[in-house]
Amino acid sequence: MSQFTRRLPTFSGQYCLYSVKPNRPYMPRWIRISLISAGSLLALVIVLWLILALVMRSRKQAILSEITQQLSETIDGDLVIRDMEPSLLRGFPNISVTLKDVTLKDSLFNRHGHTLLDVREVFVKVNPFAILRNQVDIRQITLENGAIYLYTDSTGYSNTYLFKGKKKSPSAKPKEPTIRDIRMRNILFTFENQPKFKLYRLDIRSLRGDMDYKNGGWVCRVRKEIKILDLTFNTSKGSYAKDKTLTADVKVSWDKVKKILNIAEQPFRFDGQPVKIAAEFNLSTRPAHFNLHIAAESIPFRMATSLVTPNISSKLDSLDFEKPLNVYADVRGRMQFRDTPYVRVTWNTDNNVMTGKNISLERVGFKGAFLNEVNPNMGHNSANSRLSIYDFRAEFDSIPVSADTIRVLNLQQPVLTGRFKSQFPLTRLTHPIGAHLFNFTKGTALVDLEYAGGWDPKDTVAGYIKGVVQIKDGGFVYVPRNQTVQECQATLDFTGADLYFRNVRLRSGSSTMQLEGSIKNMLNFYFAAPEKIQMDWTLNSPLVNLNEFQRFFVKRDRKQAAASRNQRHKASRVLRQLEVVLEECSVNIQLAVNKIRYRQFAADNVRAGLHLSKEQVRVFEVALQTAGGSMVVNGHIDHAGNGNDKFRMDARIRQVQVDQLFRSFENFGQDGIEAKNLKGTFSATANITGGMREDATVKPHSMFGSVTFDLNKGALVHFEPLENLGRFVFRKRDMSNITFERIHNTLDIRGNKIIIRPMLIASSVLNIQLEGVYGMPRGTDIKMQVPLRNPKKDELVTDADELRKRRKSGIVINLNAVDDGSGKVKLKLGKGKDEPTNE
Numbered sequence: 001m002s003q004f005t006r007r008l009p010t011f012s013g014q015y016c017l018y019s020v021k022p023n024r025p026y027m028p029r030w031i032r033i034s035l036i037s038a039g040s041l042l043a044l045v046i047v048l049w050l051i052l053a054l055v056m057r058s059r060k061q062a063i064l065s066e067i068t069q070q071l072s073e074t075i076d077g078d079l080v081i082r083d084m085e086p087s088l089l090r091g092f093p094n095i096s097v098t099l100k101d102v103t104l105k106d107s108l109f110n111r112h113g114h115t116l117l118d119v120r121e122v123f124v125k126v127n128p129f130a131i132l133r134n135q136v137d138i139r140q141i142t143l144e145n146g147a148i149y150l151y152t153d154s155t156g157y158s159n160t161y162l163f164k165g166k167k168k169s170p171s172a173k174p175k176e177p178t179i180r181d182i183r184m185r186n187i188l189f190t191f192e193n194q195p196k197f198k199l200y201r202l203d204i205r206s207l208r209g210d211m212d213y214k215n216g217g218w219v220c221r222v223r224k225e226i227k228i229l230d231l232t233f234n235t236s237k238g239s240y241a242k243d244k245t246l247t248a249d250v251k252v253s254w255d256k257v258k259k260i261l262n263i264a265e266q267p268f269r270f271d272g273q274p275v276k277i278a279a280e281f282n283l284s285t286r287p288a289h290f291n292l293h294i295a296a297e298s299i300p301f302r303m304a305t306s307l308v309t310p311n312i313s314s315k316l317d318s319l320d321f322e323k324p325l326n327v328y329a330d331v332r333g334r335m336q337f338r339d340t341p342y343v344r345v346t347w348n349t350d351n352n353v354m355t356g357k358n359i360s361l362e363r364v365g366f367k368g369a370f371l372n373e374v375n376p377n378m379g380h381n382s383a384n385s386r387l388s389i390y391d392f393r394a395e396f397d398s399i400p401v402s403a404d405t406i407r408v409l410n411l412q413q414p415v416l417t418g419r420f421k422s423q424f425p426l427t428r429l430t431h432p433i434g435a436h437l438f439n440f441t442k443g444t445a446l447v448d449l450e451y452a453g454g455w456d457p458k459d460t461v462a463g464y465i466k467g468v469v470q471i472k473d474g475g476f477v478y479v480p481r482n483q484t485v486q487e488c489q490a491t492l493d494f495t496g497a498d499l500y501f502r503n504v505r506l507r508s509g510s511s512t513m514q515l516e517g518s519i520k521n522m523l524n525f526y527f528a529a530p531e532k533i534q535m536d537w538t539l540n541s542p543l544v545n546l547n548e549f550q551r552f553f554v555k556r557d558r559k560q561a562a563a564s565r566n567q568r569h570k571a572s573r574v575l576r577q578l579e580v581v582l583e584e585c586s587v588n589i590q591l592a593v594n595k596i597r598y599r600q601f602a603a604d605n606v607r608a609g610l611h612l613s614k615e616q617v618r619v620f621e622v623a624l625q626t627a628g629g630s631m632v633v634n635g636h637i638d639h640a641g642n643g644n645d646k647f648r649m650d651a652r653i654r655q656v657q658v659d660q661l662f663r664s665f666e667n668f669g670q671d672g673i674e675a676k677n678l679k680g681t682f683s684a685t686a687n688i689t690g691g692m693r694e695d696a697t698v699k700p701h702s703m704f705g706s707v708t709f710d711l712n713k714g715a716l717v718h719f720e721p722l723e724n725l726g727r728f729v730f731r732k733r734d735m736s737n738i739t740f741e742r743i744h745n746t747l748d749i750r751g752n753k754i755i756i757r758p759m760l761i762a763s764s765v766l767n768i769q770l771e772g773v774y775g776m777p778r779g780t781d782i783k784m785q786v787p788l789r790n791p792k793k794d795e796l797v798t799d800a801d802e803l804r805k806r807r808k809s810g811i812v813i814n815l816n817a818v819d820d821g822s823g824k825v826k827l828k829l830g831k832g833k834d835e836p837t838n839e
Contacts, residue, residue: 077162106159119146140181203227217256238310259284287336294329322353340380345370361394382412397432422447443474465494481551509548533585546598586613629656658682680714701752777823
């Protein structure tokens with residue numbers, strides 16, 4: 001070190017010289033001593049570690065044998081370690097070795113082919129000071145890249161006997177465990193127990209267990225990342241948490257005295273979703289008991305269902321929730337084969353959205369619970385289970401729904417029970433039911449229903465609904481028939497499987513009706529056999545204008561029905577089925593109506609029975625007063641579609657005014673003899689079939705049948721064929737108003753022809769014997785014999801035989817009424833081609 005001199009004055013006035021060293025950092029003495037000591041100690045450790053490494057390398061085979069022997073103390077099988085390599089740097093400052101290709105096989109390996117342990121590398125960290133004492137004290141074991149397979153076959157044989165160890169002498173003192181760190185990387189762990197139907201397959205990507213041994217037991221901190229390939233407690237039901245990645249950093253403790261394994265509540269993550277789990281296993285009893293508590297807060301519904309077995313999740317596939325739920329579970333039981341534990345699960349959600357098959361509920365809030373021990377004496381099973389929902393509230397398509405308690409009992413044959421309430425404007429029903437079916441325009445609905453029945457559509461459990469639905473001040477349009485109801489009041493009374501309609505009041509146009517009705521076995525047939533549903537109604541009304549209900553008398557339009565079917569998938573299952581029921585069911589109606597109007601027809605005091613089905617409208621024992629007389633009608637309309645509907649009518653008419661009758665029935669679809677041509681009192685028996693258009697009018701020339709009539713005090717007014725006759729003969733007689741006492745005959749209707757059987761018309765003008773065919777509009781061929789004798793000369797004759805002779809006396813003119821091909825009827829002299837037979 002360089003130095004320099006400096007001259008300084010003294011007290012005597014002289015100068016002296018002294019040397020000066022340069023400035024340098026100052027280190028305290030104690031630090032220098034500490035550094036020297038630490039360095040010496042480190043050098044000593046390194047020297048000792050090198051010595052131990054050399055010892056270990058020199059005793060490689062001996063140490064390998066010692067490790068094999070120590071591991072073999074707890075197993076009894078064929079353990080093979082192919083090689084051992086020191087890992088000096090990896091375990092520094094401890095001494096570590098890597099065991100290569102470690103395998104462990106049981107004695108029956110050749111039969112079942114499952115190696116219990118097959119690991120590429122086993123890293124072992126040993127106590128260096130134990131090696132100096134010619135001992136191996138294992139502190140850490142790491143298994144990498146391999147598989148562990150614990151197997152029990154169908155006969156009960158298991159390779160796990162290897163862990164029972166070899167028998168030790170009674171005097172041997174058990175050695176306290178010293179392994180404090182166990183790790184695994186890329187290990188496929190499989191546990192298969194065929195007799196107990198269990199299969200666990202875990203892809204252990206990383207696992208570390210740090211053991212802290214205490215006098216009363218131990219505490220282990222476990223950090224793991226595991227892909228759950230299978231976690232199957234019963235192979236017939238499937239795996240829990242299949243294909244989920246489990247990550248956790250938890251502590252597990254063992255109380256040696258109490259023999260209790262405890263896991264305090266700690267988070268486990270399944271695909272990142274935290275689930276808090278706490279567990280306690282009491283091994284002091286036989287069989288051992290366990291308790292589990294699980295808390296999954298803010299867990300998505302789909303994530304929750306993916307953690308359970310497929311036999312459970314498949315039943316929930318149709319459901320989903322937009323927002324997460326809070327789920328809590330308690331499970332306790334015995335660790336014994338075929339012992340089903342006690343399970344209680346609770347959950348809650350608020351302001352959620354629930355979707356299902358063609359249904360969506362908004363603003364959903366409820367609390368729920370599941371219990372598999374309803375009756376403590378009936379065990380833990382599906383039949384003794386209950387699913388409960390409390391304080392349920394939601395909106396279905398803006399319709400509020402609430403229920404204080406909903407329960408599903410006996411999950412083996414589930415029965416759903418609950419009481420549902422709602423109050424809402426009827427207009428809100430249009431969208432969920434479907435605007436293609438009903439369009440509600442006004443009114444209020446109040447619902448209070450108790451339901452008990454099947455949980456699943458395939459269930460055969462008989463259900464019932466009890467309660468009422470009230471409709472006040474309603475109005476709607478039944479769209480398939482375009483029928484408008486301006487006013488509606490009704491009470492729907494559900495009494496089990498049956499439905500009663502009470503105090504129903506309807507007004508549609510000018511028609512007002514009061515109805516009472518019922519549907520028996522509605523719940524049994526609603527889904528299973530809608531075509532068997534039968535509605536029974538009684539209808540009382542001061543006036544029914546059938547002109548306003550014509551659409552009900554024809555088959556529903558196919559295009560409209562197809563459009564309706566296309567809309568069904570958008571509604572819930574119940575509402576979709578409602579349209580099917582309305583299409584397929586049959587309706588019986590007993591009518592008591594003061595007045596009925598239909599086109600030109602008017603009737604009073606109508607009593608009738610109606611049966612309406614998908615393919616037919618049938619009327620029976622229709623008794624009414626019309627046209628000054630009475631009528632009894634039976635008949636039906638068969639819906640064939642495409643404007644090809646058929647009808648049949650059997651009528652008994654008594655003492656009606658013939659002109660009013662023809663006017664009411666629109667001349668029965670013909671234009672030969674019309675209401676304006678007839679007067680008199682008419683009685684008849686008619687059996688007629690025919691065709692109908694889609695607007696419920698009779699198709700021209702489609703009627704077939706017969707009419708046997710009796711006309712008294714009649715008159716034929718302005719009947720063109722006879723007026724034409726008057727132009728040729730009897731010009732002084734009034735042919736425009738021919739009166740007669742009685743006409744009786746049977747007319748046969750054959751489409752566009754009316755067959756007139758031979759008949760005598762004894763009138764005020766002349767006597768006519770006629771027969772033939774009246775064509776509509778062409779084909780008329782009527783043969784007439786007209787005596788020229790004036791009937792007034794015979795007014796005083798009372799003897800019938802004498803009167804008959806006089807009518808044939810004198811000159812008789814033969815006339816033939818035929819059309820000219822255009823529909824105009826002309827009279828010709830002569831008998832025509834087929835001469836009528838004269839008596």
